[in-house]
Amino acid sequence: MNSVLSRVLMRIxxxxxxxxxxxxxxxxxxKRFYKNTNVLYSGGKYEITLDHRKLKTPKGAPLVMxxxxxxxxxxxxxxxxxxxxxxxxxxxxxxxxxxIDNPNKLEATDMINHMLNFLGSDTVLFQTxxxxxxxxxQSQEWDPIIxxxxxxxxxxxxxxxxxxxxxxxxxxxMSISKYLSSHNIESLHGFIFxxxxxxxxxxxxxxxxxxxxxxKAVHLARLEEEYQLxxxxxxxxxxxxxxxxxxxxxxxxxxxxHFNRSETxxxxxxMV
Amino acid sequence: xxxxxxxIDVSLTLSSPGSCKYSFRVEPSTVMxxxxxxxxxxxxxxxxxxGRLENSLAAKEEMHFLGKTYLCYLKSLRTQAEISKxxxxxGERTVKETADLVGFKLPTDPK
Numbered sequence: 001m002n003s004v005l006s007r008v009l010m011r012i013x014x015x016x017x018x019x020x021x022x023x024x025x026x027x028x029x030x031k032r033f034y035k036n037t038n039v040l041y042s043g044g045k046y047e048i049t050l051d052h053r054k055l056k057t058p059k060g061a062p063l064v065m066x067x068x069x070x071x072x073x074x075x076x077x078x079x080x081x082x083x084x085x086x087x088x089x090x091x092x093x094x095x096x097x098x099x100i101d102n103p104n105k106l107e108a109t110d111m112i113n114h115m116l117n118f119l120g121s122d123t124v125l126f127q128t129x130x131x132x133x134x135x136x137x138q139s140q141e142w143d144p145i146i147x148x149x150x151x152x153x154x155x156x157x158x159x160x161x162x163x164x165x166x167x168x169x170x171x172x173x174m175s176i177s178k179y180l181s182s183h184n185i186e187s188l189h190g191f192i193f194x195x196x197x198x199x200x201x202x203x204x205x206x207x208x209x210x211x212x213x214x215x216k217a218v219h220l221a222r223l224e225e226e227y228q229l230x231x232x233x234x235x236x237x238x239x240x241x242x243x244x245x246x247x248x249x250x251x252x253x254x255x256x257x258h259f260n261r262s263e264t265x266x267x268x269x270x271m272v
Numbered sequence: 273x274x275x276x277x278x279x280i281d282v283s284l285t286l287s288s289p290g291s292c293k294y295s296f297r298v299e300p301s302t303v304m305x306x307x308x309x310x311x312x313x314x315x316x317x318x319x320x321x322x323g324r325l326e327n328s329l330a331a332k333e334e335m336h337f338l339g340k341t342y343l344c345y346l347k348s349l350r351t352q353a354e355i356s357k358x359x360x361x362x363g364e365r366t367v368k369e370t371a372d373l374v375g376f377k378l379p380t381d382p383k
Contacts, residue, residue, distance in 0.1 A: 073342070089349055210337045214344045237359040244352035251345035258338055 030085045037079040039071045046071035050078060057097040065096055066186075070259035091193075091252030099189050111188045112180045115195060116173050119157070120165050123200040123221060129161040134227050141220055148211060149202045153179060157202075176201075186260035194253035197221075197246055207250060208257050218246045 034050035041047075045064040048055040048071060055063045055078070065071050070092065077090045087094070106114075124142040128134050142159070150157055155172040180188065194204035198221040207217040219226065222243060229239060371378050 069338075086353075089353065091345075210334070214341055236355060241352060241355045241359075244348045244355065247348035248345055248352060251341050251348065254341050255338065255345065258334070258341075 030087075032081050032083055032085055034078075037075045039068070039075050041068075048075045048078065055093075057101045059101040059103075061100050063093075063096055063100065067259040070096070070256070073255065073259075089248070091249055092256060095189060095193060095252060095256045099186050108181065108185055108188055111185075111192055112177050115180060115191060115201060116168075116177060118195060119168050119173070119176070119201050121199075122166075122202055123198070124202050125157065125159045125166045127159050127161055128224075134224065135161075137227055138223060141223055145202055145206055145212070145220065149205060152209065152211075153205070183257075183261060187257045190253045190257035190260065193256070194250055197249040197253060204250075204253075208254055214247055214251045214254065218243060218250055221246065 034053070036051055038049045039046055040049055040054075045066060046068055047062060047064050055074075057063050063074075065074070074090075074092050074096060077093050124138075124146060127138040127142065146157065146159060149155065153172075154175050157168060157172055158166060160166045180191065183191070191204065191208070194208060195201050198204050198207075198217060200221055203212075203217045203221055206212045207214060212220070225239065234240070365373070368378060377383070
């Protein structure tokens with residue numbers, strides 16, 4: 001029996017003879033072909049069903065996950081689709097599929113190195129010295145987060161005001177790498193998704209550590225944009241759209257990390 | 273929580289006999305409830321794997337945070353979809369729509 005998703009995928013990725021535009025058109029108009037979604041539990045893992053068919057990843061592997069709340073959230077994403085299936089808005093499903101298919105063939109060490117290299121270009125470390133008002137805002141909003149990060153992860157990362165990259169010592173990299181390597185591969189995918197969303201390791205860690213809310217983290221990541229909006233006006237279809245998109249992505253990443261790492265804790269609680 | 277009940281105990285022992293009598297008239301059920309609650313807390317403490325209750329408080333806070341995060345997820349997705357729907361292109365505009373957009377009038381429109 002053909003899986004639901006591979007059928008969808010065959011329509012999304014048509015033979016090369018077809019024009020690219022056609023594939024895009026079809027991607028946008030996959031109709032909802034199921035009525036009910038459900039979560040199945042077998043062998044310590046959860047699966048999603050659409051009617052009687054099991055959900056699969058883009059590569060055709062069964063979409064399985066260890067966390068029950070995550071499975072319910074993924075099922076809810078599919079249940080929330082109206083006439084058309086909008087896969088671009090299903091971030092939790094996308095994260096689960098990415099972990100299973102691993103399209104970039106990433107190992108844990110690759111991911112940790114990627115994140116450590118990102119630290120030198122962290123958004124909050126680059127503050128302006130040419131515009132006084134903006135600098136005031138940046139140091140008022142970003143500095144407490146940098147301080148929190150340094151205290152929490154025992155690092156000494158300093159912001160920069162010019163073209164020079166902030167210096168990250170090998171000791172700082174070691175402490176962050178040690179923290180990251182205590183996570184499983186699923187959580188690391190969530191970390192990368194959060195960092196790519198915010199363009200900042202420091203803000204991503206603060207959101208995942210429950211130090212700041214999702215809305216606050218996205219606001220801080222868009223701080224300069226918000227500042228410029230004050231002068232030039234706000235355009236709903238650009239600024240609000242990107243803000244909501246970033247919030248949804250970050251929220252998905254944070255949920256994904258929590259569901260994948262707190263699994264043991266939730267099990268313990270249920271036993272009590 | 274137990275701290276609150278400790279405070280009641282202290283205030284009972286220190287208060288004058290009169291007020292003590294008054295408070296005891298209301299007490300019996302409260303005292304029994306307190307004892308039961310305290311016993312429960314104690315049992316829970318002994319039963320939990322780490323022997324501490326702070327754990328469950330942290331878990332409660334985490335649940336609250338996750339709830340807020342999930343709310344933000346659903347809300348942001350919905351708002352995003354609404355904005356897209358409102359502004360997404362619907363193909364070519366008619367001459368009339370384009371004229372309205374820039375504030376022009378068609379020759380056929382009344383002046």
